[in-house]
Amino acid sequence: MKVTSRFEAWRLVFLVSIASLFLSLLFTYLLSPLGLTKEALVPATIVPLVVAPSVSYVVANMMLRLNALNQRLEYLVQFDPMTGLLNRASFFDRFEVSRHTGSILICDLDHFKTINDTYGHRAGDAVLRQIADILQKQVGTDGIAARFGGEEFVVFHPAKPAEAARGCAEAIRSAVAAHVTVFEDKRIHCTISIGLSALDPQTRLDDALEASDRALYQAKKSGRNKVVQATGTGVPDRRNSDLEPEMQQAATKTS
Incomplete structure (x- = not known):
């Protein structure tokens, strides 16, 4: 028997x-020779009437507290306690339910270490x-948003092609850029960079995440506060992908 509210506690x-x-x-009637x-x-x-209410009240409150602790534990298993978004593990669980087509966004705050420092x-x-x-x-109820750790967030838009998801990504980017966080007497501005890739039934989630991560890297390298879309689906061409742009151009000329 569960006790999930004060009403249920008093009913118990x-x-x-x-x-x-x-x-x-x-028992008094059955055991007493003279009956009642x-x-x-x-x-x-x-x-x-003296013992039962006091004992049952203590037990009911313990059950109510236990239910609250269980709910808190369930929340912590699924959600990031700081932001209220899904955590990394829950993101993958939700993805398994809603897969397999859509778009993956990896969002990373720019110069967040500087904000902390x-x-x-x-x-x-x-x-x-x-x-x-x-x-x-910005994601709404149709998408799945999660905090992957630190200042990195991931969004999955089920059944939304990359071009449509790019509009959502741009809305996120502009909303963050326009926002001012007021903390005590401080006004803090920040921007966000976003890497975007498409996901289809032939693409593994890990590959789509890697493609988005590489697109995010390009967004960071090209000035930050922008959205970069990975070309095609899955992992982009890895040849020279980790080289600086100048080295990539040199490699292209010599090939």
Whole structure:
């Protein structure tokens, strides 16, 4: 039996008290040679009405507290406690339910370490929470948003092609750029870079995430505060992909 509210707790106290009174009277009647005499009726009534409510009240509150702890544990298993977004493990669980086509966005705050170093980690936490709120608002109920760790967030748009998802990514980018986090007497601006890739039934999630991550890398390298879309689906061509742009051009000329 679960106790999930104060009403259910008091109902348990009432039911236990009535049941205890009934059982006390029944056993007194069955075990007493003279039955329910006046002398036997008084203790048979008073004892359960004194003991049962107090004991059942303590038990009901323990059950109520246990239910609250279980709910909190279930929440912590699924959600990031700071931002309220899904955590990494829950993102993959939700993806398994809603796969296999859509778009993957990897979002990373620009120069977040500088925010922490300049304003302090509490201010950085406030920034993360407010950016997560923006992200969830822009994604809505159709998409899945998660915090993967640090200042990195991942979004999955089921059944949404990359071009449509790019519009969502641009909305996230512009909303973050326009937002000001007010923490104590500080006004903190930040921007976000986003890598985007398409996902189809022939593409593994890990490959789509890697493609988005490489697109994010290009967004960072080319100036930040922008959205870069991976070409095609899956992992882009890895040849020279980790080289600096100038080295890539040199490699292309010599090939």
